[in-house]
Amino acid sequence: MVVEDLHKIYDNKVHAVRGISFIVRKGEIFGLIGPNGAGKSSTLRMIVGLIRPTRGRIKVMGIDVVRHPVEIKKYIGYLPEEADVYDRLTGLEHLRFYAMLRGLVGSELEKTIEYGIKLSGLEQSALKRRASEYSKGMKRRLLLASVLMTRPRLAILDEPTSGLDVYASVNVRKMIKEYVGETGASIILSSHNMLEVEYLCDRVAFIAHGRIVVEADPDRIKQMYNAVNLEEAFVKAVKEADRM
Amino acid sequence: MKPGKIMAEMKVLLWKELTDLKRDKKTLFTSILLPLLMLPLMGFIGFALAQEQIINVAVVDLDHATAHNRLLNITFSSGWLLGNITYYLAKYGYNYTVSNSTSIIKNPSIDLMIVIPRGFAENATSLTHVARIEIYRKAGLQTTGRVEGLIYSIVNWFSDQLSKEKIMALARLAGVNATIEALRNPIIYTTTIVSISGSPVNTAFQIRVTISRFLVLALSFVVTPAASYVIDGIIGERERKTMELLLSHPVKPSTIINAKVIAATILGLITAIADAFGLLIYISLSAITYGSQAPFLVDPWLLLVHSITAFFTILVTVAISLPFITRTKGIRSASNIMSIVTMMAVVFFFTALFVDYMRLPTYILAPLYVIPYVHSILAIQTYVIGYSFQAFLHILFLAITSTAILYLTTKTLNTEKLLMSK
Ligand SMILES: Nc1ncnc2c1ncn2[C@@H]1O[C@H](COP(=O)(O)OP(=O)(O)OP(=O)(O)O)[C@@H](O)[C@H]1O
Ligand SMILES: [Mg+2]
Numbered sequence: 001m002v003v004e005d006l007h008k009i010y011d012n013k014v015h016a017v018r019g020i021s022f023i024v025r026k027g028e029i030f031g032l033i034g035p036n037g038a039g040k041s042s043t044l045r046m047i048v049g050l051i052r053p054t055r056g057r058i059k060v061m062g063i064d065v066v067r068h069p070v071e072i073k074k075y076i077g078y079l080p081e082e083a084d085v086y087d088r089l090t091g092l093e094h095l096r097f098y099a100m101l102r103g104l105v106g107s108e109l110e111k112t113i114e115y116g117i118k119l120s121g122l123e124q125s126a127l128k129r130r131a132s133e134y135s136k137g138m139k140r141r142l143l144l145a146s147v148l149m150t151r152p153r154l155a156i157l158d159e160p161t162s163g164l165d166v167y168a169s170v171n172v173r174k175m176i177k178e179y180v181g182e183t184g185a186s187i188i189l190s191s192h193n194m195l196e197v198e199y200l201c202d203r204v205a206f207i208a209h210g211r212i213v214v215e216a217d218p219d220r221i222k223q224m225y226n227a228v229n230l231e232e233a234f235v236k237a238v239k240e241a242d243r244m
Numbered sequence: 245m246k247p248g249k250i251m252a253e254m255k256v257l258l259w260k261e262l263t264d265l266k267r268d269k270k271t272l273f274t275s276i277l278l279p280l281l282m283l284p285l286m287g288f289i290g291f292a293l294a295q296e297q298i299i300n301v302a303v304v305d306l307d308h309a310t311a312h313n314r315l316l317n318i319t320f321s322s323g324w325l326l327g328n329i330t331y332y333l334a335k336y337g338y339n340y341t342v343s344n345s346t347s348i349i350k351n352p353s354i355d356l357m358i359v360i361p362r363g364f365a366e367n368a369t370s371l372t373h374v375a376r377i378e379i380y381r382k383a384g385l386q387t388t389g390r391v392e393g394l395i396y397s398i399v400n401w402f403s404d405q406l407s408k409e410k411i412m413a414l415a416r417l418a419g420v421n422a423t424i425e426a427l428r429n430p431i432i433y434t435t436t437i438v439s440i441s442g443s444p445v446n447t448a449f450q451i452r453v454t455i456s457r458f459l460v461l462a463l464s465f466v467v468t469p470a471a472s473y474v475i476d477g478i479i480g481e482r483e484r485k486t487m488e489l490l491l492s493h494p495v496k497p498s499t500i501i502n503a504k505v506i507a508a509t510i511l512g513l514i515t516a517i518a519d520a521f522g523l524l525i526y527i528s529l530s531a532i533t534y535g536s537q538a539p540f541l542v543d544p545w546l547l548l549v550h551s552i553t554a555f556f557t558i559l560v561t562v563a564i565s566l567p568f569i570t571r572t573k574g575i576r577s578a579s580n581i582m583s584i585v586t587m588m589a590v591v592f593f594f595t596a597l598f599v600d601y602m603r604l605p606t607y608i609l610a611p612l613y614v615i616p617y618v619h620s621i622l623a624i625q626t627y628v629i630g631y632s633f634q635a636f637l638h639i640l641f642l643a644i645t646s647t648a649i650l651y652l653t654t655k656t657l658n659t660e661k662l663l664m665s666k
Contacts, residue, residue, distance in 0.1 A: 080492070083486070
């Protein structure tokens, strides 16, 4: 996955992304960290092909995202930052619906749903209930499972653990780590949780004001800023970016 | 993209929409059960209440006389008329009082007064005078009209009898051969209702024509639920935060929107059929309660044409509103735009109750052809009197217009527009 000089200007006014470039390799977990409004979600949406870059190029597996917005989605799984369930469908029906939307049928479909159930970690009784009755954590796990169950080569997760309690977050993180171990897929995720990023990511990019401030593996970043943890490094990096 | 793939995706999306709809008891109730029950229920309540009304009638016989015309050998008594009037008043459940004075009308509880004036029997049997019955009705009461109708038919019957007896007596006296009708109504006219090909039609056909006018009106109740379903389906999916995940799947946005349009049209179609059945139940109920012999007129072809017309009427409504729906921010502003479109539909459907659109001059009708709803009206109005091909052309126009607008609208759609409200 290659992103080159990505820009996004909303309504000819808001310059949300100002020239972002990075590469994500196969089997790699790549983390985007940045303050609110830094342009993380905008960047991820452009990679998925949901919104059009104002400038720049994105290639996923050699395919140009802007030119083939529907085709590229076959290889990408995307969990939006704010995603909710359909109130009147059961958990199981959610998995079935999203799997069928990717054109799966027959035994392949059943196997995919089976994997989705395993990923979600939800009980059979819960899966048969309407998703509107789920807790926030159950909903997030269900949706994440629906994104990962089809084994996309590139999974893009916008704040996968936002709003979850510690226990649910740990669960989701384990789910992501296991998934990469099993499938060898690549993941791009955004997060505000430094622990999470340190635990999950092979490489991290700090974003502020629509630009990448620094990009390296977590240990390297800590060294660069002479910080004991990623959080301290992040604060220093953002301060530096604000001064510029 | 392959049509087969789009069809498969459409099937999945429709499955989701319809599963959701099936469990949405509120929408189902308001758009199917309500129209099915509404008309019959209204008819039933109206009838039941009408039954319970209390009307007080006073009958005053000032004549109290029996007269005999010796020349004609005809006898008539005011008491006979009085007896008949009170008999039928009692039979149809009206309260009545027989009084000697016309001042009884000053009594506020009396709603209607029938007076048989002095000299009534004498005049009724004479060759030179007309006998008169006087009715006094209190203003502002609907039901007194029905009592008046009853009195009218009783008086008419007696009048007819007396007229016959007088004519026959005179003919006898003159020693001529005469028939009553030739003397009483030397000139009459007849009307035969014929179809467009000139062959006589029966009552059922005429009732069908009347029903079709109400079917057109019923289309008004169909466009609104379908339209709000689409609004909710598109803007609601955005507001409930399910849109972004949906759009991230390898499906064209136009397929997603079209699936919603089709689901809405299916809902509308079910509403249309429920409406038509409600109308038929209502007509049958009123036929039974009012004792007329109108049969249960389920005409499958008329229902079919109605359903097809309803289908495309809904489709065209949704198609017209779609460009606005996908470009507005919230459900409320989209609903406002929708209600302008549906109001226009309702106005046209209402006029179809009393306007024969195919009889409008070309300079009026031609510009009206731009409005899709005029074609909905014409499809049903032309079909019901026998112009099946014209009806087909109007439906075809609706089909082509709606598909063209839908195609153009969804072609310009992209995920960014659907995701972000402007
Ligand atoms: N649809 C939009 N129209 C206009 N401006 C937008 C739109 N979406 C985002 N923005 C602006 O773009 C900038 C970047 O937003 P973005 O959502 O990408 O940030 P983020 O890094 O994901 O923030 P957060 O951590 O709060 O999720 C912000 O200033 C935001 O206000
Ligand atoms: Mg964000």
